[in-house]
Amino acid sequence: MIKYLKMDDAKCVGCMNCTSACSIKYFKEDNPALSCIEVQGKGKNAFHLVSCDQECRRCVAECPTKAISVAPTGIVVINKNLCVGCLACVAVCPIEAMKWYPGGKNPFKCIACGACVKTCPKDALSIEEKEDSPASRFPFEVEARVSRKAAEGGVK
Amino acid sequence: MSLTIKDFKLLSERNYEKKPVQKGYNMRTLHADLAGKKFTEKAVSEDMKRRFTGGKGFGLKLLWDGTKPATKWDSPENEIVIAMGPVCGNTNYPGSGKSLVVSISPMTGIPIDSNVGGYFGPYLKFSGFDALELQGKAEKDTIVFIDGTEGRLAFYEAPEGLEFDTHLLAETLTHVFAKDEKSLQAVSVVSAGRGAERSPMGLLNFSLYDKRRQGIRVKQAGRGGIGTVLRDKKIRAIVVRYAGVEQDSNGAVDPAAVQRIGLKLHREIIVNDDKQCKMRKQGTGHLMEVMNDYDLLPTKNHKYGQDPRGPEIASWVWEKLFSQDLPDGCWFGCTMACAHAVDHFELETGPYKGQKVCVDGPEYETAAGVGSNLYVYDPHGILELNFYCDTYGIDTISFGTTTSFLMECWELGILNKERTDGIDLSWGNWKGAAQILHDLVEGKRFGVLACKGVKFLAEHFAKEYKADPQVMKDIALHGKGLEQSEYVSKESLAQQGGYYLTNKGPQHDEAWLIFMDMVNNRIPTFENKAEALHYFPMFRTWFGLQGLCKLPWNDVEPADNAKHKEPNKVPEHVENYCKIYTAITGEPMDSELMIAQSEKVYNFQRAFNVRLGHGRRAEDYPPYRAMGPVFEDEYLARAERYDKLMKERIGVDPVAKSVREKVAITRKWRLEQYDSLIDAVFKRRGWTSDGCPTPEHLEKIGMDIPELIAVVEARMAGKA
Numbered sequence: 001m002i003k004y005l006k007m008d009d010a011k012c013v014g015c016m017n018c019t020s021a022c023s024i025k026y027f028k029e030d031n032p033a034l035s036c037i038e039v040q041g042k043g044k045n046a047f048h049l050v051s052c053d054q055e056c057r058r059c060v061a062e063c064p065t066k067a068i069s070v071a072p073t074g075i076v077v078i079n080k081n082l083c084v085g086c087l088a089c090v091a092v093c094p095i096e097a098m099k100w101y102p103g104g105k106n107p108f109k110c111i112a113c114g115a116c117v118k119t120c121p122k123d124a125l126s127i128e129e130k131e132d133s134p135a136s137r138f139p140f141e142v143e144a145r146v147s148r149k150a151a152e153g154g155v156k
Numbered sequence: 157m158s159l160t161i162k163d164f165k166l167l168s169e170r171n172y173e174k175k176p177v178q179k180g181y182n183m184r185t186l187h188a189d190l191a192g193k194k195f196t197e198k199a200v201s202e203d204m205k206r207r208f209t210g211g212k213g214f215g216l217k218l219l220w221d222g223t224k225p226a227t228k229w230d231s232p233e234n235e236i237v238i239a240m241g242p243v244c245g246n247t248n249y250p251g252s253g254k255s256l257v258v259s260i261s262p263m264t265g266i267p268i269d270s271n272v273g274g275y276f277g278p279y280l281k282f283s284g285f286d287a288l289e290l291q292g293k294a295e296k297d298t299i300v301f302i303d304g305t306e307g308r309l310a311f312y313e314a315p316e317g318l319e320f321d322t323h324l325l326a327e328t329l330t331h332v333f334a335k336d337e338k339s340l341q342a343v344s345v346v347s348a349g350r351g352a353e354r355s356p357m358g359l360l361n362f363s364l365y366d367k368r369r370q371g372i373r374v375k376q377a378g379r380g381g382i383g384t385v386l387r388d389k390k391i392r393a394i395v396v397r398y399a400g401v402e403q404d405s406n407g408a409v410d411p412a413a414v415q416r417i418g419l420k421l422h423r424e425i426i427v428n429d430d431k432q433c434k435m436r437k438q439g440t441g442h443l444m445e446v447m448n449d450y451d452l453l454p455t456k457n458h459k460y461g462q463d464p465r466g467p468e469i470a471s472w473v474w475e476k477l478f479s480q481d482l483p484d485g486c487w488f489g490c491t492m493a494c495a496h497a498v499d500h501f502e503l504e505t506g507p508y509k510g511q512k513v514c515v516d517g518p519e520y521e522t523a524a525g526v527g528s529n530l531y532v533y534d535p536h537g538i539l540e541l542n543f544y545c546d547t548y549g550i551d552t553i554s555f556g557t558t559t560s561f562l563m564e565c566w567e568l569g570i571l572n573k574e575r576t577d578g579i580d581l582s583w584g585n586w587k588g589a590a591q592i593l594h595d596l597v598e599g600k601r602f603g604v605l606a607c608k609g610v611k612f613l614a615e616h617f618a619k620e621y622k623a624d625p626q627v628m629k630d631i632a633l634h635g636k637g638l639e640q641s642e643y644v645s646k647e648s649l650a651q652q653g654g655y656y657l658t659n660k661g662p663q664h665d666e667a668w669l670i671f672m673d674m675v676n677n678r679i680p681t682f683e684n685k686a687e688a689l690h691y692f693p694m695f696r697t698w699f700g701l702q703g704l705c706k707l708p709w710n711d712v713e714p715a716d717n718a719k720h721k722e723p724n725k726v727p728e729h730v731e732n733y734c735k736i737y738t739a740i741t742g743e744p745m746d747s748e749l750m751i752a753q754s755e756k757v758y759n760f761q762r763a764f765n766v767r768l769g770h771g772r773r774a775e776d777y778p779p780y781r782a783m784g785p786v787f788e789d790e791y792l793a794r795a796e797r798y799d800k801l802m803k804e805r806i807g808v809d810p811v812a813k814s815v816r817e818k819v820a821i822t823r824k825w826r827l828e829q830y831d832s833l834i835d836a837v838f839k840r841r842g843w844t845s846d847g848c849p850t851p852e853h854l855e856k857i858g859m860d861i862p863e864l865i866a867v868v869e870a871r872m873a874g875k876a
Contacts, residue, residue: 062491064483065341066367085403086247086489087415091422100419102412105403142481146499148371148514 001129002074002136005037005112007049011124014039014047018116018125025115026108034101036110037125049124051110052076052097054136059089059098059109061139073112074129074136080106159318161332164299168193169310174284177407180242180740181205185218186285186309188300190389191232191292195309200286207859211241212269212700213757214287215258216764219267220863222291225767225876229262229356229381230388232293238277238346238394239287242741244703245278245406246489248418249736250425251705253278253487255362261380261660262356262388263554263609264637266765268380268660271700273486273495274362275344279304279398281703282405294390301333304398305342314392321349321547321597323513325393326363326372333395341365342399345372347392348383349549350597355607357554357639358383361546368482373497374516375486378551379663380638387549401488406740413739417732422491425712429492433711434471439494440520440707441474447524451794452644452670454529456567456583457560458633458781459790461644468533469523477535492708494519498539505590506544507597518542518552521664524642525556530563530589537586544593553663554609557639559589561610561632570623577602611637630780635662636770645782647797648674649826650685653833656778657689659761665706667692672724686836695725697754702737709733755857759842759849760864766848767867769876773834773847784826788815791822798822848872 019035027034038050054076060068067082068089083106090098090107100107117125172195175182183200200214208217215237222235236259246252255277261268280288283304290300297314319325326345334340345363352358360383361374377383404411429435434442447453448466455463467473478496486495498515518527518538526532526541545552559581565571566581573580577595579602580588595603606613614632618625633640638661645651651674654667669688672678679685699706714728734745765771785791791798792815799810802818806825810818838845842853848871854860870876 061481062483064485064488083403084247084401084488085415087419088422088483088489088491090419091426091491100415102415138481142479143368146369146479146482146497146514148369148499 002054002132003112003127003129004054004074005051005110005114005116006126006128007037007051008124009046009048011122012039012047012049013122014041014045015121017119017121021115021119025113036099036108037116038096050095050097053095054112055130055133056094056135057139058092058094061142062088062092064088074132075111076109077111078106078109083107159315159328159332163315163317164312164332165315167298167311167313169308170195172197172284172307172309174304174307177245177282177405179409179742180406181210182281182284182286184285185214185239185287185289186302187289187291189292190290190294190298190391193294193311207756207861208760209241209701209753209757210286211239211244211254211703212256212258212697213760214241215239215256215269216267216757216761218287218289219258219260220760220764220767222289223260225769227260227768229260229265229385233291234260234385236290236382236385236389237287238280240277240281241701241703243737245281246408246414246418246736246740247401247403247405248414248489249708249732250418250421250485250490250492251487251708252703253490254699254703254705255280255377256700256703257360257377257382259380259382259385260768261382261638262384263381264661266636266660266768266770267761268382268638269700269761270360270377270379270382271665271705272360272362272377273364273375273705275341275364275487276346276362276394276396277703278401278487279342279344279396282398282401283396288394290386290389290391290394293388297390297392299329299392300394302394302396304396305335305400318392320392322347322361322374322549323372323547325349326361326374329393329395330363330365330372333397335397335399339399341367343395343397346386346394347549348386349547351545351548351550351593351607352383353387354596354599354604355550356381356384356609357551357558357607358385358387358549359551360386361549364486369497369499369514371514373495373514374546375495376546376551378553380660381551383549408740409742410739414736417736417739418489421708421732424714425491425708428715429712432713434475435492435494435707435711437480438471438475438478439496440711441496441518441523442471443520444474444523445470447643448528450675451647454524454560454642454644456531457529457557457564457631458640458644458646459564459787460793461646463528463531465533466528469527469535469538473535474518474523477539490705490708492712494707494711501539501543503540503543504536505540505587506594513543515539515543516546521642522552522556525553526559526586526589529556529560529642530586531583532586532589533584534586541586541589541593544590548593548597550593550596550607553641554639555593555607556642557633558606558610558613559592561613562606564631565617565623568623568627570617570621575602575621609637610634610639627786630786632779633662633781635778636660636775638662640778640782643668643670645670645778646784649829649833650679650688652778652783652830653685653689653837654692655782657776657834657837658693659758659765662778662782666696678724682832682836685833686840689837690840691751694751694754694758697758698733698750701753701757704733752857756859759854759857759859762843762847762849763854763864763867766871766876771847771871773838773845776834776847777830780823783830784822785819788819791815791819844872
């Protein structure tokens, strides 16, 4: 199962409470550029919410140090001790949900913590669960194919 | 795999003060005296930085200082210098993890420099050194260890039972020197192999630990026999350990700018690569069918440039064999990820027959060198030769070009089973080629002889087997003793210069002008060609000064690259390089300053050749196979092209001429053309007609170093 932040664009009114809650929680600063969720204005009071769907996992497959992994809850997490800050993950993210900040050592992303959910006045956000999919399994399948230990029954 | 650090006898050790890298430099290098088992730190002066920049520049400067005019490759004072450069080690801009290795080459007797990936260089730099010099010879097989995490330097004796061949040795050492099983990626090993002990074409493997494959991978400093020097010094391996690489371990002046420029190229690669070169899927193997189609893929010792069987080893074949969807960069943050591998490959020959291994590659040069050039169109054969060359520590390019020469000698009847100790060297017999390698490592006569390189073999066969000395000379593809790499240069005069008017011998990292010259005819005059043979070698030298890879420069292009006036220079990427250099060092950079930085080092290297008694015009001529058709059947294979050329360019009507006459006329004309090219190029480079940089030129480019001036003045006065 994959835990994730579900977003309903139709309910969003663009109040930015979510970006404040997120950036204050993780960066101690109210700054939309430091928020893991992004509110994009589409004109005529329409908005589009962007954050990681935890499912596509292209960043997991791209990370050269395996700093990006999948937690038991299905959330994609970054281990800052392993991250070398190359930003390859930012480049491969198809929806720009992998964020970075100029001068910041590591990229950052939504981990479905729910901090934003409580602050949304319109119930546009919720923490949900979904099934694994071919995309979510992909990085593990690639690795299983090349692992020398797996291939040789534990012997190199 | 059962060895632990306790099995390694500590010979000597010392601690050193760790300091962070600042603006891309440590301003300190490390010297290892192998005989005395002693490490010394050397300060880098502002003057050294200004003149030599870093990387290959630092390497050559340290090598010059450490050696004498009479130094040979196996003199104790010869060095192996591994140096990085200021841009090296940043994790944002693809292709920023290169080490530059220099030494006096066993193949050429002059400095060789080789550009290699793997984690060693960046780790060495973050450990606190801009370069590592190895000098002297150890008494017993030794491991040199640099622990950048603890600030400790040590020499260890190689214990009984420690392997020699890289795929085993580097794996073992990675486990032995890692702090724990979780930190294997923090170790990188430089090693050679058994082949490097018996052949001058020995290479260095630089390792990287691959977390997904759970094993080491290797990249090669292939050219010129530096692995041979390593084993002559009785160094089994150099090991570096550094944990804790971060986005700004390189100490950039403006880390955010490094991120921005890097991310821009990451995105360009992710979006464009699949439509352009497919480096992420095929690596440099994407060139195979392009070269075959353009008659440029070496086939049968460069006699031909294509074959109907070409598609059997085309890019799509490699794409299927390579494991896909992996971040196969040779340094962190290289999204070009061209360091592909074939996993679980089962070997059919040699000491590891029946075992499943990971083959690093093949890259284009290897697939052409031990593939089409040997008339081998079996991908399995290419992979097997690739694997054994690597693990034995043998350069696939020199081995490929040498074996193709041997196969042509077999075809010409100069070699037979009696003379090869039973090895069948018919075209396409990759198992015969593999047998040469296996015999080499066991010290068997023909294996050792065969791997001495084409320069030696051509003379040897003329003397021992009464082979026609001129034919031997014509088909032995080398310059200065180094085998030519794998593009057919025959129909491009500019590329002949690109290969042979080089400081170190014919390799592919100075200039690749074939399309510009032969296909697109953009540089028709001698002056145009000379300008290209000035600009591109200087531009490409710059990568070696910085610790950069050349591939992300033009193996991916901005979508609108064609709109620029000089698209072949990829102007937007040149701008990226200038910006990234400034973001790291804080120093200004533009496209002219780049060339000026390179010119200093390029001319220094030429003067270094002069100092060692080389660097003369006479050494800059190709063998005729690289310039035109040697044999009549070779002429006939491209008769239409050659006849047309004769009529239109040479001004001779080919109709009444015999093929023999036409071969001779073509040859005479091409040699004259090349002579005119040398004149134009040397003039453009500020050299005498004999190829010596003039004192005035050295002064003009800021290299008026008294020692250097003395060397060129002595040559010009006819005294050296």
